Amino acid sequence: MSFDLLAKSVEQRLTLLPIYSPGEEAVDLHGEFVRPEVLEQAIFALAKSGSREVTLQHAQDGAAVGELLTAFVLPWEVERPVFNGAGIQKGTRRFPPYTAFGWFKWSPEAFRLIRSGLAKGVSIEGRAKRRPMQKGGSALSRELRAGWSL
Amino acid sequence: MGFLDEVIGLRKEERRPHTELEEIELTRVSLVDHAASGYDDAFLLLKSKDAQRLQKRASLGGAFRGLASGAVQRIDLG
Numbered sequence: 655m656s657f658d659l660l661a662k663s664v665e666q667r668l669t670l671l672p673i674y675s676p677g678e679e680a681v682d683l684h685g686e687f688v689r690p691e692v693l694e695q696a697i698f699a700l701a702k703s704g705s706r707e708v709t710l711q712h713a714q715d716g717a718a719v720g721e722l723l724t725a726f727v728l729p730w731e732v733e734r735p736v737f738n739g740a741g742i743q744k745g746t747r748r749f750p751p752y753t754a755f756g757w758f759k760w761s762p763e764a765f766r767l768i769r770s771g772l773a774k775g776v777s778i779e780g781r782a783k784r785r786p787m788q789k790g791g792s793a794l795s796r797e798l799r800a801g802w803s804l
Numbered sequence: 805m806g807f808l809d810e811v812i813g814l815r816k817e818e819r820r821p822h823t824e825l826e827e828i829e830l831t832r833v834s835l836v837d838h839a840a841s842g843y844d845d846a847f848l849l850l851k852s853k854d855a856q857r858l859q860k861r862a863s864l865g866g867a868f869r870g871l872a873s874g875a876v877q878r879i880d881l882g
Contacts, residue, residue, distance in 0.1 A: 657836075673833075684823075685822045685823060686822075686823045686824070686825050687823075687824060687825070688824070688825045688828065689824070689826075692825070692826060692827075692828055693828070695828075696828035696829065696830050697830070699829070699830065700830040704830050704831065705831065705832060705833070706833075707833075708833045708834060708835055709832070709833075709834050709835070710834060710835055711834040711835060711836050719835055720835060722833050756833075760835075764835060767835075768835075773835050773836060774836040775835075775836040776833060776834065776835060776836065777833070777834045777835075777836050778830050778832070778833050778834075779830075779831055779832040779833075779834065780828060780829045780830040780831040780832065781828070781829045781831065782825040782826060782827055782828040782829070783825070783826040783827045784823050784824075784825060784826075785823065785824040785825075785826055786822060786823050787822050787823060787824060
């Protein structure tokens with residue numbers, strides 16, 4: 655998800671960021687989407703027992719560059735000003751109900767990367783069933799379990 | 805579609821929902837360390853000392869190896 659900073663603490667190297675928005679209108683970079691109730695359960699499971707380490711997206715065995723302190727979903731639509739890593743307002747963004755957000759604490763190097771504007775967002779990977787959509791929008795019955803990232 | 809578009813995904817204005825994800829199990833959170841929105845940012849990232857330091861501490865995936873090797877420079881961005 656794009657780097658739309660909602661809040662940060664420079665002293666503590668903390669950021670509050672959107673992780674993922676559900677629904678067909680919030681289709682992601684891969685043309686995939688998640689229904690709100692599905693995302694909610696997945697975030698609950700992540701918060702309960704998932705890995706909290708944050709790595710660089712394309713590092714296969716990389717060291718942690720940050721920690722996901724908490725992840726949560728808000729069941730309401732939220733419209734807030736959003737900022738880039740340097741703290742400059744990018745505009746106002748509407749987050750649909752059940753958008754997932756997270757508080758992150760970063761290493762000094764990663765936080766400098768964020769503040770410079772070179773970090774482009776956060777991504778979550780995992781496993782899911784893929785259900786291809788027909789042209790009319792309804793899902794096909796064929797299911798495929800594969801690795802993916804949001 | 806260029807190399808990075810194939811690796812990273814379509815640009816936002818070209819996105820169309822075509823796949824629904826179900827029964828999700830989240831396993832890994834990551835900081836997006838390249839530009840999903842354009843090539844210029846990816847080159848800027850390669851020049852960043854902090855980015856290079858972070859990359860040194862990690863074994864890189866295929867996409868970034870491609871960038872680091874200079875392969876991107878030979879690609880037609882159009």
